Amino acid sequence: MKYVAAAALTVALVSSAAFAQEPAATGADAMLAGPGITMGTAAKMPLKHVEIRDTDIVASQLVGVDIYNKQNEDVGEISDVVIGDGKSVIGIIASVGGFLGVGESYVVIDPASFALANDDGTWKAYVDTNKDDLSKAPKFDYSKLKK
Numbered sequence: 432m433k434y435v436a437a438a439a440l441t442v443a444l445v446s447s448a449a450f451a452q453e454p455a456a457t458g459a460d461a462m463l464a465g466p467g468i469t470m471g472t473a474a475k476m477p478l479k480h481v482e483i484r485d486t487d488i489v490a491s492q493l494v495g496v497d498i499y500n501k502q503n504e505d506v507g508e509i510s511d512v513v514i515g516d517g518k519s520v521i522g523i524i525a526s527v528g529g530f531l532g533v534g535e536s537y538v539v540i541d542p543a544s545f546a547l548a549n550d551d552g553t554w555k556a557y558v559d560t561n562k563d564d565l566s567k568a569p570k571f572d573y574s575k576l577k578k
Contacts, residue, residue: 493556
């Protein structure tokens with residue numbers, strides 16, 4: 432039993448040393464290279480850099496992007512991005528309804544429900560729904576988020 436524990440500890444130490452010496456992860460591979468953002472006051476691993484590719488998208492590029500359906504009707508706008516447990520995007524918050532910010536509400540949509548396209552330098556998001564159904568989705572309330 433002691434030999435099994437010693438072997439497991441050796442493998443863990445060698446793996447962590449190799450992990451710390453890896454070159455910077457790039458693009459979508461960066462998400463797979465580590466455990467994600469640590470929730471707390473101390474990082475769990477040494478500083479590591481990531482290279483961003485031209486095909487990657489940052490959250491600031493998504494916020495404000497119009498959302499269209501299959502009929503090319505504007506059904507909402509991306510308002511925010513939800514990162515679950517500091518690891519990956521688990522939701523896209525969309526503002527729906529209203530006019531010029533009055534009467535709008537927010538819904539959280541699974542990122543797998545979206546398609547993104549860059550149309551001559553302008554990002555557009557596409558979903559398979561209509562404005563009415565999207566407006567009837569469960570509402571998200573920013574005021575209920577923990578501070």
